[in-house]
Amino acid sequence: MSRILLYCLILPLSWLPLRMIYRISDMLCFMIYRLVGYRKRVVRNNLTGSFPEKSVPEILEIEKIFYLHLSDLIMESVKQFSIREEEIKQSCKVINPELLVELGKKHKRIIVAAGHYGNWELTSVALGMNKEFTVQGVYTPLKDRFMDRKLLTSRERYGMRMLSRHDIKTFAQQPSEGPEVILFATDQTPSNVRRCYWMDFLGQETPVFFGTEKYAVESDWPVVFGRIAKPRRGYYELSFELLEEHPRSAPYGQITQKHTRALEEEIRAIPGFWLWTHKRWKRTRPEDVPLYGPDL
Numbered sequence: 001m002s003r004i005l006l007y008c009l010i011l012p013l014s015w016l017p018l019r020m021i022y023r024i025s026d027m028l029c030f031m032i033y034r035l036v037g038y039r040k041r042v043v044r045n046n047l048t049g050s051f052p053e054k055s056v057p058e059i060l061e062i063e064k065i066f067y068l069h070l071s072d073l074i075m076e077s078v079k080q081f082s083i084r085e086e087e088i089k090q091s092c093k094v095i096n097p098e099l100l101v102e103l104g105k106k107h108k109r110i111i112v113a114a115g116h117y118g119n120w121e122l123t124s125v126a127l128g129m130n131k132e133f134t135v136q137g138v139y140t141p142l143k144d145r146f147m148d149r150k151l152l153t154s155r156e157r158y159g160m161r162m163l164s165r166h167d168i169k170t171f172a173q174q175p176s177e178g179p180e181v182i183l184f185a186t187d188q189t190p191s192n193v194r195r196c197y198w199m200d201f202l203g204q205e206t207p208v209f210f211g212t213e214k215y216a217v218e219s220d221w222p223v224v225f226g227r228i229a230k231p232r233r234g235y236y237e238l239s240f241e242l243l244e245e246h247p248r249s250a251p252y253g254q255i256t257q258k259h260t261r262a263l264e265e266e267i268r269a270i271p272g273f274w275l276w277t278h279k280r281w282k283r284t285r286p287e288d289v290p291l292y293g294p295d296l
Contacts, residue, residue, distance in 0.1 A: 002147045013075075014082040018091075021075045022234060029071035033064070039277040043067075046276045050202035050267075065272030072233065076119055081154050085129070088158065092119075092126035095239035099224065103245070104133045104179025109221045112240065113212050113259040115187040116275035117266055118228030121155070123238040124183055128160025133179035136163040136171070168211075172219050182221070184212045186259050189280055197256045198285050199292045201264055205285050213255040216247040223247060223255050225262040230273050253292050 013024070032038040043066065047059050054062075103110045114120060128135040137155065139162050142148040152162050163171055163182070186209060190196035196207040216223050222245045229237040243258040244250050267274045285291060 002144050006147070006150060010078050011081060013078050014080070016079075018079065018087065018234060021079050022072065025068070025071040025075040028074060029068045032071065033067035042279055043276045046278075046280060047271070049204055049281065051271070052203065062271045063276075066274075066276050069230075069273050070275075070277065073119060076122055076234075080122060080125070081150075085158055088122065088126050088129070091235055092123050093235075093237045094123075094127055094130065095237055097127070097130055097132070097240075099240045099242060100130075100181055101132050101179065103222050103224070103242070104181070107220070107222050107245075108176040108178070109180045109182060109219065111182050111184055111212060111216050111221050111223045112226045113184050113186045113223055113243070113262075114226035114228065115263040115266070116185060116278065117263070118230050118236050118273050120185065120228060123226075123228055123236050125155060125158055125160055126236075127181070127183075127238060128156075129158050131159075133181050135160045135181045135183065137161070137183045138163050138165055138168060138185070140165055165211075168215060172215055182215075183226070186212055187263060187275075187278075187280070189278070189283060193283050193286060194289055197253060197292060198289055199253075199257065199260060201260055202267065204281050205291060206260075206281065207283050207285070208256055208260055210256060212259060213247070213253070216244070216255055217250070220246065220248045223259065225259055227262070227266055228273075230270075257292070 013021075016024075033040070043063060044059065047062055051059065051062075100110055100112070124135070124137050128137075137160055141164050142151065155162055188209060190207045190209050193207055195210070197210045197213075198205060198207055200206070201208070212223065215221065223243045225241045225243050227239045227241060229239070231237060241262065243262065244255050247255055
């Protein structure tokens with residue numbers, strides 16, 4: 001089934017020019033938001049829980065912006081299968097890669113922590129085009145091996161390399177031959193409520209994956225936050241902010257606090273570009289597990 005979907009629908013659509021991609025996105029938005037109501041209850045609950053101070057019209061306005069952005073993400077992901085290098089360069093601007101270059105000269109490996117904000121996939125591919133360092137994107141392999149291989153091929157076309165989350169430990173133990181940037185998505189929901197870091201995020205008790213801090217401290221890799229902006233439709237900007245250059249000297253939890261607060265700041269500035277369909281608050285903190293805060 002996945003082969004039919006790829007060859008009969010996804011690839012033909014991916015060959016369309018970008019102006020047609022966004023026209024289809026408009027229609028898709030109407031379908032998933034107005035007709036189907038895809039995860040509308042999840043989105044609205046997430047928004048009202050995160051912004052209790054906002055009125056109903058304000059929440060609905062964010063919701064509308066989000067669903068159009070979600071439709072753009074879907075169609076941009078389709079386009080990514082055949083997008084040309086020139087089109088990526090036009091759509092995605094990497095603002096200050098020199099920060100990563102300088103850190104790479106001193107530390108060899110750097111972690112870039114980021115959330116599912118803007119188009120994290122396309123900006124990662126754009127970052128991977130940089131010739132002054134290698135980019136490793138940490139990902140979770142799909143159960144569908146055929147689509148997993150095709151997605152890996154799509155993501156790695158222009159230089160970025162994908163690193164399975166199951167292989168991070170082995171990767172960390174291997175010496176680096178040159179500057180390497182490791183991309184961590186930090187806003188997924190941990191399945192184990194005890195093996196994570198609980199803190200306040202968007203006004204709610206939230207479990208946060210501790211892997212970013214764990215590997216940073218163990219290997220003393222500097223941690224940088226990757227901030228994604230969407231100045232207008234179809235255009236993204238990726239910039240970097242140093243959070244911790246010497247993780248081994250940082251107090252427990254400080255790195256996790258910093259990258260989570262940076263993401264929260266990004267979301268509060270323009271809420272509609274975060275992935276609100278994700279059930280971020282489906283876990284409950286056990287009474288014997290601490291809630292960390294205020295910020296360290």
